Amino acid sequence: MDEKDREILRVLESDSRVGAEDLGTMLSLSPSEVQARIGTLEKAGVLRKYTAIIDWKKAGEDGVVALVELKVSPEREFGYDRIADRIARFPEVKSLRLVTGTYDFQVIVTGRTMQEIAEFVSGQIASLENIKETVTHIVMKTYKEHGCELQRSEGLERLPYSF
Numbered sequence: 001m002d003e004k005d006r007e008i009l010r011v012l013e014s015d016s017r018v019g020a021e022d023l024g025t026m027l028s029l030s031p032s033e034v035q036a037r038i039g040t041l042e043k044a045g046v047l048r049k050y051t052a053i054i055d056w057k058k059a060g061e062d063g064v065v066a067l068v069e070l071k072v073s074p075e076r077e078f079g080y081d082r083i084a085d086r087i088a089r090f091p092e093v094k095s096l097r098l099v100t101g102t103y104d105f106q107v108i109v110t111g112r113t114m115q116e117i118a119e120f121v122s123g124q125i126a127s128l129e130n131i132k133e134t135v136t137h138i139v140m141k142t143y144k145e146h147g148c149e150l151q152r153s154e155g156l157e158r159l160p161y162s163f
Contacts, residue, residue, distance in 0.1 A: 069103035071133035
C-alpha cells in the first residue's frame with residue numbers, strides 16, 4: 001500500500017460517497033486507476049465496509065445505546081480472542097474493543113429500550129464463561145458519531161463566571 005492508497009482511504013473514511021472520478025481529480029489518478037486501487041483494498045480486507053451515519057432520533061427511531069465495560073479472565077492459549085469472537089457475534093453488539101485500564105473490553109450495544117439492554121447484558125454477556133464483571137453506561141445523548149456532528153447548539157455562548 002502506498003501513499004495514494006492511504007489518501008484514498010482517508011477521503012473515503014470522511015465521505016464514502018466520493019466517486020472514482022472525483023477521487024482521481026483530487027489525487028491526480030485516472031478513474032480506472034482509482035477503481036482498481038479500491039478493488040485491491042477491498043480484496044485485501046483493508047476497506048471493509050461503506051456506511052451511512054444516521055441520526056436515528058430525527059428518523060423517528062429513538063433506541064438506546066450503551067457502553068458496556070467487561071472484565072474477563074483470558075483463556076489459556078487463546079487469550080482474549082475467542083471470548084471476543086463470541087461477543088462479536090451478537091447482533092446487539094455494534095463495536096467491541098480490547099482496551100487498557102480497569103476493564104478488558106469496551107462494547108457498544110444497541111437496543112430499543114433500557115430494559116432490553118439490561119436483559120441482553122445480564123442474560124447473554126454476563127452469563128458467558130470468563131466474564132468476571134460488567135459495568136453498563138447508558139448513552140444519554142450523542143453529539144458526534146464517527147467524526148460527524150449530530151447536535152450543535154447554535155448561538156449558545158458560555159456564560160461569564162464571576163464572584
